[in-house]
Structure formats: C-alpha cells, structure tokens
Amino acid sequence: MFKSVVYKEWIKTKWFLIILTFIGLLAVGNIFLKVQHNIAFNDANKYWYLILFQNHHYFKSLKFVPLFIGLLIALVQYVPEIMDKRIKLTFHLPINENKILMMMLGYGFITLLASYALMFFAFVGLSNQVLPTEIVQATISSITPWFLAGFAAYFLVALVVLEAIWKYRIAYFVAASAFMLFYFESSIPGGYNLINLKLILLTIAISISLSFSAYRFRKGEM
Amino acid sequence: MKKISRYILVFIAILATSVALPKLYWLAFEKPISRPFIMYSSLEHDFMIQRHENKQFHRTDTKGNTYTRDEFEQKLPLFYVRQLLISGIMPDTINGRAMDTHEIGKARSSYRFKSSYMIAPTPGLYPLFESESGRANLEMPEDFFRITDRMEFVRASENIISEKKSQMFTTVLNNRGFDFPAAMIAGIPTTRKSCDEGYIVVDNSNQMFHIKMVEAEPYVAKVEVPDGLTFKFIACVDFSDKKYYSYLISSDNEVYILTQDEYELIKLPIEGFIPEKEELRIYGNLFNYTVISRGTSSLKVIALDKEYNKVDEYTESWTKLSDTKAGKAASFIFPVELNLSNLNSSFIDFYFERTKGFNWLILNLLLMIAHFFIIRKTGLKPTKNLIDFAVIAVTGIFGFLAVNIFQNKFFD
Amino acid sequence: MSNVIECKNLTHYYGKKLVYENLNLSVKEGSILGLLGKNGAGKTTTINILHGFLQPREGECLIYGENTQHLSPITKSRIGFLIEGHVQYAFMDIHQIEKFYSGFYPKWNNKPYWELMSKLKVTPKQKISTMSCGQKSQVALGLILAQEPDLLILDDFSMGLDPGYRRLFIDYLRTYAKAENKTIFATSHIVQDMERLIDDVLIMDYNRVLAQSSINEFMTTFKQFNFKLGKTDIDLSKEDFVSNLEKSEDEIELFTYESESYVKNFLKNKNIPYTNFSEIKMGLEDAFIGLTGKY
Numbered sequence: 001m002f003k004s005v006v007y008k009e010w011i012k013t014k015w016f017l018i019i020l021t022f023i024g025l026l027a028v029g030n031i032f033l034k035v036q037h038n039i040a041f042n043d044a045n046k047y048w049y050l051i052l053f054q055n056h057h058y059f060k061s062l063k064f065v066p067l068f069i070g071l072l073i074a075l076v077q078y079v080p081e082i083m084d085k086r087i088k089l090t091f092h093l094p095i096n097e098n099k100i101l102m103m104m105l106g107y108g109f110i111t112l113l114a115s116y117a118l119m120f121f122a123f124v125g126l127s128n129q130v131l132p133t134e135i136v137q138a139t140i141s142s143i144t145p146w147f148l149a150g151f152a153a154y155f156l157v158a159l160v161v162l163e164a165i166w167k168y169r170i171a172y173f174v175a176a177s178a179f180m181l182f183y184f185e186s187s188i189p190g191g192y193n194l195i196n197l198k199l200i201l202l203t204i205a206i207s208i209s210l211s212f213s214a215y216r217f218r219k220g221e222m
Numbered sequence: 223m224k225k226i227s228r229y230i231l232v233f234i235a236i237l238a239t240s241v242a243l244p245k246l247y248w249l250a251f252e253k254p255i256s257r258p259f260i261m262y263s264s265l266e267h268d269f270m271i272q273r274h275e276n277k278q279f280h281r282t283d284t285k286g287n288t289y290t291r292d293e294f295e296q297k298l299p300l301f302y303v304r305q306l307l308i309s310g311i312m313p314d315t316i317n318g319r320a321m322d323t324h325e326i327g328k329a330r331s332s333y334r335f336k337s338s339y340m341i342a343p344t345p346g347l348y349p350l351f352e353s354e355s356g357r358a359n360l361e362m363p364e365d366f367f368r369i370t371d372r373m374e375f376v377r378a379s380e381n382i383i384s385e386k387k388s389q390m391f392t393t394v395l396n397n398r399g400f401d402f403p404a405a406m407i408a409g410i411p412t413t414r415k416s417c418d419e420g421y422i423v424v425d426n427s428n429q430m431f432h433i434k435m436v437e438a439e440p441y442v443a444k445v446e447v448p449d450g451l452t453f454k455f456i457a458c459v460d461f462s463d464k465k466y467y468s469y470l471i472s473s474d475n476e477v478y479i480l481t482q483d484e485y486e487l488i489k490l491p492i493e494g495f496i497p498e499k500e501e502l503r504i505y506g507n508l509f510n511y512t513v514i515s516r517g518t519s520s521l522k523v524i525a526l527d528k529e530y531n532k533v534d535e536y537t538e539s540w541t542k543l544s545d546t547k548a549g550k551a552a553s554f555i556f557p558v559e560l561n562l563s564n565l566n567s568s569f570i571d572f573y574f575e576r577t578k579g580f581n582w583l584i585l586n587l588l589l590m591i592a593h594f595f596i597i598r599k600t601g602l603k604p605t606k607n608l609i610d611f612a613v614i615a616v617t618g619i620f621g622f623l624a625v626n627i628f629q630n631k632f633f634d
Numbered sequence: 635m636s637n638v639i640e641c642k643n644l645t646h647y648y649g650k651k652l653v654y655e656n657l658n659l660s661v662k663e664g665s666i667l668g669l670l671g672k673n674g675a676g677k678t679t680t681i682n683i684l685h686g687f688l689q690p691r692e693g694e695c696l697i698y699g700e701n702t703q704h705l706s707p708i709t710k711s712r713i714g715f716l717i718e719g720h721v722q723y724a725f726m727d728i729h730q731i732e733k734f735y736s737g738f739y740p741k742w743n744n745k746p747y748w749e750l751m752s753k754l755k756v757t758p759k760q761k762i763s764t765m766s767c768g769q770k771s772q773v774a775l776g777l778i779l780a781q782e783p784d785l786l787i788l789d790d791f792s793m794g795l796d797p798g799y800r801r802l803f804i805d806y807l808r809t810y811a812k813a814e815n816k817t818i819f820a821t822s823h824i825v826q827d828m829e830r831l832i833d834d835v836l837i838m839d840y841n842r843v844l845a846q847s848s849i850n851e852f853m854t855t856f857k858q859f860n861f862k863l864g865k866t867d868i869d870l871s872k873e874d875f876v877s878n879l880e881k882s883e884d885e886i887e888l889f890t891y892e893s894e895s896y897v898k899n900f901l902k903n904k905n906i907p908y909t910n911f912s913e914i915k916m917g918l919e920d921a922f923i924g925l926t927g928k929y
Binding site for chain 2: 043044045046047048049052053098129130131132134135137138141159168171172175176178179181182185187188189190191192193194195198202205206208209210211212214215216219221
C-alpha cells in the first residue's frame with residue numbers, strides 16, 4: 001500500500017522535485033561563485049572580516065528558496081487531490097483515512113527533506129572549504145529557520161489546500177502567513193540561536209495540521 | 223489526531239495574532255515619546271536639559287531657567303566646541319583653565335552601551351592586529367584567532383591554522399596561567415582606530431588577561447581582579463587621552479574602568495544601572511564625565527569629576543508607552559503582546575510582555591459571550607467547547623480569533 | 635438474505651434547513667437498488683453519508699454492520715465507490731492508475747479492467763484528463779470491477795455519457811452484478827437508465843421517502859388514471875388514496891396505488907360525475923414524475 005501511495009505522489013511531484021532541487025543547488029552554487037569572486041577581489045581576510053563584523057550575509061539570496069520549494073511541492077501534491085474533490089478517492093481506499101494522509105504527508109516531508117538535505121550539505125560543504133567553523137556555525141543558525149519555513153509552508157499549504165470552504169481557506173492562509181513571518185525576522189548571524197529549537201518544535205507540531213482540514217472535509221464541511 | 227491538530231493550529235494562530243495585532247495597533251496609534259537630552263555643564267555645575275515638546279525645543283537647567291539655543295550651547299562649551307569655534311564665541315578660559323582646542327579634543331570621549339551589545343551572539347573569531355607595526359595605519363591581519371582549548375590562528379586565504387603562531391601564543395598564555403578556553407574576548411576589531419591595544423580576555427576561571435601582538439610576538443599581561451569580582455560585559459574603547467582600556471560591567475551591575483598600563487580596576491559611582499534593560503552613555507570632557515543611564519521611561523544622569531567622584535545627580539521620568547492614551551486603550555484589548563525581536567537583545571526569540579492590570583478581562587468576557595452565541599448559532603453544544611472558552615478567557619482577542627478561524631465543528 | 639446497507643432514523647439539516655427526518659432505508663444483499671429523487675431531494679446527502687463524507691445530525695448508516703463514518707479498511711475493500719462524474723486521478727494514464735490501485739486490494743483482478751480498456755481507443759501513455767467522458771467512465775468502472783467489490787455504490791453514473799455508452803455501461807453492470815451476486819446502490823439523473831438496471835427502487839422527495847419497493851411491485855401497483863370531471867370545482871388531491879394529481883381544466887391525471895375499481899367506487903360514492911376514464915401505461919420515468927410531481 002505504501003508503495004502505491006509513494007507511486008501516486010511521485011507521479012504528481014517528480015518533475016517539480018527534480019527541477020526545484022536543481023534550482024536550489026544552482027542557488028547554492030551561485031552563492032559560492034560570488035564568495036569565490038569576493039575572495040579573489042577583496043582578499044579572504046577582508047571578506048571574513050566583513051562577514052564576522054560587518055553583518056555581511058553572503059548567504060542571503062538563499063532566504064526564500066526553501067520556502068518556494070516547500071510551497072510548490074505542497075501545491076503540486078495537494079491541488080490535484082482537491083480538483084473534482086478527488087480526495088474522496090483517497091478516503092475510499094481500504095486503509096485508515098488518517099494513515100493514508102500521513103503517508104502522503106510523509107512522502108512530501110521525506111522528499112522535501114532529501115531536497116533540502118542536498119542543498120544544505122552542498123552549502124555547508126562549500127562553506128567549510130573557504131570559511132572557518134565560527135562563520136559556518138553562525139550561518140547554519142541563520143539558514144536553519146529558512147529551511148524550517150520550507151517545511152512549515154509545505155504543511156500549512158496542505159492544510160489550506162485541503163480545506164474545502166473558501167472563507168476558511170482564506171482565514172487559514174492569513175493566519176498561516178502571519179505565523180510564517182516568524183521564520184524571516186531579520187537578524188545578525190547567530191541571532192536565531194535561541195529560537196531555532198523552539199521553531200523546530202513548532203514546525204514538527206504543525207506537521208499534522210492537514211488532518212484538521214481533511215477531517216472537516218470528511219464530516220461534510222464542503 | 224484531528225483534535226490535537228486543531229489545538230496546535232489554534233496555538234499557532236494565537237502566537238501569530240499576538241504578534242501581528244499589537245504590531246498593527248502600534249503602527250496605527252503609536253505617538254512618538256520625546257526623551258530629554260541632558261548634559262552636565264562644567265561651567266554652571268548644573269545639568270542642562272533640552273526637551274522636545276509639541277515640535278518645539280525647550281532648554282532649561284534644573285533650577286528652571288530657560289535658555290535660547292545659543293545660550294544653551296554656550297553653557298556646554300566643551301560639548302558644542304565646534305559650533306562655538308565657528309561662531310567665534312569659544313571662551314578663552316573655563317574654570318580658570320586656558321582652553322586649547324587640541325586639549326579639549328583629546329579629553330573628549332563618548333561611549334554608548336546597549337543591552338543588545340551584551341545579549342548577543344559572539345563572533346568567536348577575531349583579528350589580532352600588530353600593535354607596533356611602525357606603519358601609520360593599522361592593517362587587517364592575514365589570520366583570525368579563536369581561544370578554545372588553545373589560542374589558534376586561522377589563515378583566511380587558505381582557511382587553515384597557522385600552527386607556529388598558534389603554538390607560540392598558546393605557550394605564552396599557558397606560562398601566564400591562562401585557563402583555556404576563553405569565557406569572554408573583548409577588543410576593537412577594526413582598523414579604523416588610532417592604535418591597537420589588543421584584547422581583554424577573561425579565561426575559564428575568571429582570570430583577566432590583556433593580550434596583544436607586539437612585533438609579531440605575543441604580549442600577555444594578567445590583570446589583577448579582586449576576588450569574587452566577575453564581569454558580564456567588557457567594552458574596549460579607543461579614546462585619545464589613553465587613560466583606560468575599557469569599560470566593564472560586573473555581574474552585580476557595577477560599571478568599572480580598566481586603566482591603561484597599571485591595569486587598575488576603578489568602580490564608577492553609578493548606582494542602580496540595569497545593563498539588561500538600560501542604555502548607558504558616558505561622555506567625557508576636560509573637567510567631567512556625564513553618565514546617563516536610560517530606561518524605557520526614565521533616565522538618571524550622574525556627573526563625575528576627572529577622579530571619578532560623583533559631583534551631581536539628576537533623574538527624570540516621562541510617560542510610559544503603556545500610560546499614553548494609546549497604551550491605555552491597548553490594555554483593554556490585548557492581554558499580552560508577543561515580539562520576536564527586543565530592543566535589549568540581539569537575539570530573535572519569543573518575548574512575551576504581559577499587559578499590566580486586568581482591563582483586558584472585560585473584553586475577554588465579552589468575547590466569551592460572543593463565542594457562546596456563535597456556537598449556538600452553528601448548532602453546536604457550548605458544553606463541548608469548554609476548552610475554547612478557557613482559551614478565550616486567558617488569551618482574549620487572540621484566542622477568540624484563533625478558535626473561530628480553526629472552528630471546532632463536529633468534534634464528538 | 636441480510637441487509638448490506640441499513641440506514642436508521644437519518645435526520646439531517648443544512649444549517650437550519652431540514653433535508654430529511656427519520657429516514658430509513660435498506661439494501662438487501664444481491665439486489666440492485668436505484669435511488670431516485672429530484673434535485674435537492676436529499677440524494678446527494680444520502681450518498682455523502684454512505685460515503686462517510688457527511689455526519690448526519692441523527693441516526694446512522696451501516697454497511698456490512700459498520701457505521702459509514704468509521705468503515706474499517708476490510709469493509710472498505712469490499713465496496714466499490716463510483717464518484718459522481720467518474721472522478722479519477724486524471725494525471726495518471728491507464729497503466730499507472732491500474733498499478734496504483736492494485737496495491738490496495740488483495741483480490742485485485744485486472745481482467746475486467748483490461749477487457750474494458752481494450753475497447754477504448756486510447757494510447758497507452760494518454761493521461762486520463764485528456765480522455766472523453768465516456769472513456770473516463772469506462773476507466774472508473776473498470777477499476778471498480780477489478781477491485782472485485784461485493785457492494786457497488788454508484789453516484790450519478792450516467793452523467794455526461796452518450797446514450798450508447800450509457801446502454802453499454804448499464805448492460806455490462808447488470809450482467810456482471812447478477813453473475814457474481816453483487817449488491818448495487820445507484821443514483822442517476824436519468825430515470826430511464828434505472829429501469830434497465832435496478833431490482834428495487836427508492837424514491838425520495840423533500841424531507842421524506844415516497845416509495846421503496848421492488849421495481850416490479852412498484853410498476854404494477856402504482857397506476858395512472860385519466861378522466862374528465864363533470865364539475866371543475868372538485869379537489870381530489872387531498873384524498874388519502876391520491877398520491878399525486880395533475881389537473882388541467884377538467885382533465886385529471888390521477889396517480890394512486892389503488893385499483894381502478896376503488897377509484898371508480900370512490901367517485902361513485904361521492905357522486906362525482908366523470909367521463910373518459912382510462913388507465914395509462916407508465917414507464918419508470920412516467921411513474922417517477924407521476925409520484926413526485928412535475929414541479
């Protein structure tokens with residue numbers, strides 16, 4: 001059964017996943033081309049200085065990339081399910097409704113995780129080549145909320161898309177957007193050190209939020 | 223699971239609205255609160271106060287005399303020295319001392335401390351300048367140091383450790399009894415300063431060291447710190463008079479200076495300063511220091527003489543934001559305000575600020591009644607929504623919005 | 635024979651609007667039941683409750699003894715649902731969708747599916763979204779058949795189909811159901827279709843059930859009598875035995891479960907003059923309209 005679920009989700013998402021991951025890797029590559037360029041033109045020590053003491057965010061072009069990927073993956077995965085209320089087909093399958101939703105969600109989460117992991121490790125790996133641990137650590141702390149935002153966007157878009165009533169869909173969207181701002185406060189490198197763990201917990205907590213709108217659907221709120 | 227997911231969503235919505243709604247509210251209704259500018263006049267031996275009210279400046283002293291702008295500036299000749307020179311009214315002598323612009327400039331200092339400088343992530347990696355390079359300008363070194371289980375220099379061009387240099391510094395530090403790793407490293411990591419005095423470093427057992435590099439060799443001096451005295455913040459300064467290396471804030475919120483060469487720690491007579499919440503400014507001139515500690519609704523100004531003795535003191539407070547019209551109205555709406563950033567910290571975090579008093583309980587009650595009718599209208603049973611009522615009772619408008627966005631429908 | 639579907643005391647409102655109150659219905663194993671009703675009569679509500687997509691205010695529906703709100707996976711695997719409009723995963727082609735569904739059903743038998751698919755003129759890689767309504771319906775039906783369900787719930791199965799396809803669909807379905815002793819619960823907008831398919835009929839009107847019986851019984855006991863009244867000011871529509879009555883001038887179309895002699899006796903006893911009394915032969919559609927009225 002799990003294989004079938006994965007098969008369907010893969011049919012829906014494969015091209016987007018591949019292309020978006022590729023775009024993500026391009027974004028990472030682009031950052032390090034710029035870093036390379038800056039080091040060549042500014043001297044490495046002056047460039048380090050800019051990062052350490054002048055708040056130079058060499059990674060800032062990465063800010064909305066994971067968000068964009070999470071958002072799009074959620075859309076391509078869940079919009080086909082609500083067209084013609086196809087989600088009914090899912091609920092008719094001989095499997096517990098929550099279980100299959102969690103499988104779909106799990107698929108999305110794991111593929112997103114894989115996509116982000118590629119980007120993240122490419123980024124950290126390249127960072128480690130030219131930058132010291134202190135900078136890399138502060139940078140990881142800064143980009144962590146952006147990747148978390150990607151997951152949060154994925155979970156919340158699933159919630160919004162699966163809600164069948166437009167009025168509520170808009171209300172969820174507004175509430176979700178206000179919440180998403182938490183991940184994008186501007187701050188100095190390392191500024192998210194204290195809140196990252198809390199954001200991780202919140203992101204995990206909202207992972208099951210689509211079961212709310214799915215339940216509403218099953219109880220006739222359409 | 224659907225119940226849990228609903229409460230999680232309600233919780234998220236409460237968080238989001240308790241950030242967004244107050245933010246929008248203040249954007250719409252906040253009025254600027256003017257804070258006085260106060261400086262000690264070495265001429266009058268009194269504090270000169272400039273207030274900005276109703277788009278006009280009012281300049282007085284503590285006795286109530288009012289001054290024009292020119293008069294005010296003339297009372298503070300050492301602060302407005304450039305203006306007085308341009309106007310040609312700089313006095314030749316002050317307090318019997320002949321005025322020399324070079325001397326005035328050399329004695330001038332200004333320092334500003336903000337809580338967010340102290341409550342901030344540390345870079346962990348610092349440039350150690352050559353203090354006696356024989357060059358007019360300081361140059362950015364090729365490497366940066368960290369003090370972990372030893373003092374390590376990392377060369378930026380290759381991103382590798384300079385072993386020889388690291389060993390040399392580590393050895394000297396070990397010989398001086400340095401206990402690795404460093405707990406605090408304070409310096410001025412910029413080439414834009416008059417000269418380099420290296421770093422003041424606190425080690426793992428609260429010993430204080432002065433570390434610099436002189437002609438490529440380590441210079442390490444241990445600073446004698448009285449027993450039990452520990453510091454939460456050290457700010458190195460680069461003032462022309464070369465009297466001290468740094469301002470230090472001790473764990474018991476006293477402000478010290480560390481003198482140059484003798485490494486003497488002198489406590490400044492500043493009482494009641496709360497570094498976690500207040501801003502501190504220290505202005506020095508030929509005769510005095512003006513020390514201003516400022517909180518959200520009050521400030522305290524202390525005048526010191528050049529031997530750091532208190533000569534005068536002045537306090538003033540003004541209307542708190544929460545006591546303004548908009549603030550009072552807000553206290554009827556929001557039980558709490560949530561912020562992700564805080565003036566007193568460089569960290570992003572959840573900063574809850576509880577509204578003083580319980581005015582908001584009225585609205586909470588009204589919203590509970592409103593919610594009762596909403597539930598009745600949708601044909602649900604109020605008894606099955608007790609948790610929602612409790613949420614509204616506690617979180618008021620935020621909870622009311624949250625439970626109605628993520629409606630409790632059909633849950634049996 | 636036991637009941638496969640059993641709905642007891644169903645009551646539902648949309649907001650304050652009553653859909654129906656205390657509705658009871660049942661479907662026997664091996665029978666084919668057609669649910670007829672005008673738009674808004676509660677057909678969709680009933681289907682949604684059976685699908686488990688709507689929780690009724692009161693009462694419950696059981697399928698194989700389980701509440702439709704919480705059907706176990708085993709029971710769900712015994713039910714083939716055809717969703718209104720033959721909705722399927724249109725982003726797949728016929729091979730992908732067969733592969734997808736086969737993973738869920740232990741008794742999966744793809745023979746009837748490929749049999750139906752071989753009659754379609756579609757390319758192997760063609761997405762279902764690009765197919766015609768008739769082709770889509772065949773895909774949806776083929777998938778249900780391959781599932782080997784014991785009960786088929788078909789919602790508005792004839793929607794969007796050409797007459798030929800409709801005939802094909804119905805004949806295939808009836809033959810299949812009878813050969814394998816399947817139970818079918820079907821709704822359709824087109825009442826004619828039902829006549830060829832169903833054994834039992836359930837006719838709903840606003841807030842109530844008008845008729846539930848075998849189609850033979852219904853067609854033989856429900857009658858239409860036309861006659862001319864001698865006087866125009868007589869109102870027969872309130873009489874107990876009259877199910878429905880259409881009147882134009884003095885022409886009367888009277889629908890009733892009573893016999894010709896009963897009606898004639900009634901008129902005679904009440905001293906109501908009439909002429910041209912005749913019984914009209916009805917098809918299911920005529921009977922449906924006769925029972926529910928034209929409006």
